[in-house]
Amino acid sequence: MRDHWKNYQTRWHLLEPPLRPARDVVDAIVAAVGEQSSNVLLLGVTPELVESFEHLTAVDKSAEMIGALWHPAKSTQVVRHANWLDMDDSFGRYSAVVGDCSMNALQSAGEIDTLVRVVSARLVDGGTFACRVFERPDEPITDDDLRIGIDGATHGNFHAFKWQIAMSLAEQSGTPVRVTDILSRFNRLFPDRESVAEKTGWPMEVINTIDVYEQSDMSLCFPNRQEFEQHFAQGFREFEWLACGTYDLAEHCPIVVAKS
Ligand SMILES: C[S@@+](CC[C@H](N)C(=O)[O-])C[C@H]1O[C@@H](n2cnc3c(N)ncnc32)[C@H](O)[C@@H]1O
Known part of the structure; x- marks a missing residue:
C-alpha cells in the first residue's frame, strides 16, 4: 500500500476547485472567523488559508x-507535525479553527466525531470553527448521471466529476469510501480515457491524476447534511451552513460555521 498524501502533493499543480478552495471560499472563511482573529489553528497546510492569517x-x-x-x-506562522485527533491541551487554545474539507479526509465516522470534540476543546469560549466540507447530496448520483457527465453537452471539471463518483459510492456502500474504489469504478464505467478526453475536453494529465489512488491506503468520508449535523452536535450547540462559490460542484461544498 502507498502513503496517499506522499504521492498526492506531486500532482498539486494539476488540482483546482473543488479540490482547492476557491477565492470566494477563502474570503468566506476569513469573514466567518474575522480577519484579525488573534490566534488561528489550521487543520492541514492549505496554502490559501495559510496566507490569510497572520x-x-x-x-x-x-x-x-x-x-x-x-x-x-x-514568523508568527508555525507548523506542527501531528495527528489532529491527538491535539491535547499541550496545543493550547485558539480564537478560531479553520480547514478546507479536513473532515472529509478522516477515515471513519468515529474519527469525525472525535475531531469535532477535539476542535471544540481547542477553541476559547466564543471561538469559531469554519470549515468547507464535501457534502453528499440527498438525491443519489446514479451511473446514468455519471454517463451524462461524460456524454452530455456541458462538462464540469474532472475533479468535480471524480467527486460525483465518490459520492455515489458513499451512497451505495456507505461512507467512508476507499479511494481505490473510486479509481476502479471510473475504470469500469469509462475504460477508454482517450474517448473521455475527447468528449469532455479534460486534459489527459488531469484525468490521469486519478491514478494517484492506485494502491493508496486511504479512504474519504462523504456524509450528507443530516450526518454532518449529527457529527457537529458532538461538540457544538450552534452551527450554520454557508453556500459559497460558483465553481464546479460548489452546490455540494458548503462551509460550516460553528461557535463554541
Ligand atoms: C486538509 S485535507 C483536504 C485537502 C484540502 N482541500 C487542502 O486544500 O489542503 C488534506 C490534508 O490533511 C492532512 N490530514 C489528513 N488527515 C489528517 C489527520 N488525521 N491529522 C493531521 N493531518 C491530516 C493530510 O496530510 C493533508 O495534508
Whole structure:
C-alpha cells in the first residue's frame, strides 16, 4: 500500500476547485472567523488559508505535505507535525479553527466525531470553527448521471466529476469510501480515457491524476447534511451552513460555521 498524501502533493499543480478552495471560499472563511482573529489553528497546510492569517498554527500528519506546501511568510506562522485527533491541551487554545474539507479526509465516522470534540476543546469560549466540507447530496448520483457527465453537452471539471463518483459510492456502500474504489469504478464505467478526453475536453494529465489512488491506503468520508449535523452536535450547540462559490460542484461544498 502507498502513503496517499506522499504521492498526492506531486500532482498539486494539476488540482483546482473543488479540490482547492476557491477565492470566494477563502474570503468566506476569513469573514466567518474575522480577519484579525488573534490566534488561528489550521487543520492541514492549505496554502490559501495559510496566507490569510497572520497568527496561525497549522497541524498536519504528513511530513511530505508539510515539506511541499508549507511556505510561511511570517514568523508568527508555525507548523506542527501531528495527528489532529491527538491535539491535547499541550496545543493550547485558539480564537478560531479553520480547514478546507479536513473532515472529509478522516477515515471513519468515529474519527469525525472525535475531531469535532477535539476542535471544540481547542477553541476559547466564543471561538469559531469554519470549515468547507464535501457534502453528499440527498438525491443519489446514479451511473446514468455519471454517463451524462461524460456524454452530455456541458462538462464540469474532472475533479468535480471524480467527486460525483465518490459520492455515489458513499451512497451505495456507505461512507467512508476507499479511494481505490473510486479509481476502479471510473475504470469500469469509462475504460477508454482517450474517448473521455475527447468528449469532455479534460486534459489527459488531469484525468490521469486519478491514478494517484492506485494502491493508496486511504479512504474519504462523504456524509450528507443530516450526518454532518449529527457529527457537529458532538461538540457544538450552534452551527450554520454557508453556500459559497460558483465553481464546479460548489452546490455540494458548503462551509460550516460553528461557535463554541
Ligand atoms: C486538509 S485535507 C483536504 C485537502 C484540502 N482541500 C487542502 O486544500 O489542503 C488534506 C490534508 O490533511 C492532512 N490530514 C489528513 N488527515 C489528517 C489527520 N488525521 N491529522 C493531521 N493531518 C491530516 C493530510 O496530510 C493533508 O495534508
